[in-house]
Amino acid sequence: MKVNLEVNCTPEEARAFFGLPDLKPMQDRIMGEIEERLRSSLNAMNPEAIFKTWLPASMQGVEQMQQIQQAFWAQLANIASGKKE
Incomplete structure (x- = not known):
């Protein structure tokens, strides 16, 4: 049933x-x-603040690498031109 x-x-x-x-x-x-x-x-939250929150250390690292790179090339140019510092 x-x-x-x-x-x-x-x-x-x-x-x-x-x-x-x-x-x-x-x-x-x-x-x-x-x-x-x-x-x-x-x-x-604006996009710039979010980006700074996500990548603060790496962005500082990039800026430091750029400064080191500029100093390296400046020193290399001084050596090539015969200047001593």
């Missing part, structure tokens, strides 16, 4: 029938707070 039972109701009606609480107002408040925090965080 096979019995099929079809119930046609909305999720809200099923929740009320089983006595479950409606969490939609709480979810809406939490999602609103999350959205507000996300927007304030995004407005506070």
Whole structure:
């Protein structure tokens, strides 16, 4: 024997029938707070600040390497021209 039972109701009606609480107002408040925090965080960060946060040490390293390279080539040019420093 096979019995099929079809119930046609909305999720809200099923929740009320089983006595479950409606969490939609709480979810809406939490999602609103999350959205507000996300927007304030995004407005506070500009691309330059993000880049400096991600790569501060490596950027300083690149600048130092450029200075060393310039000093090296200047010294090499002095040696080639016969100047002593």
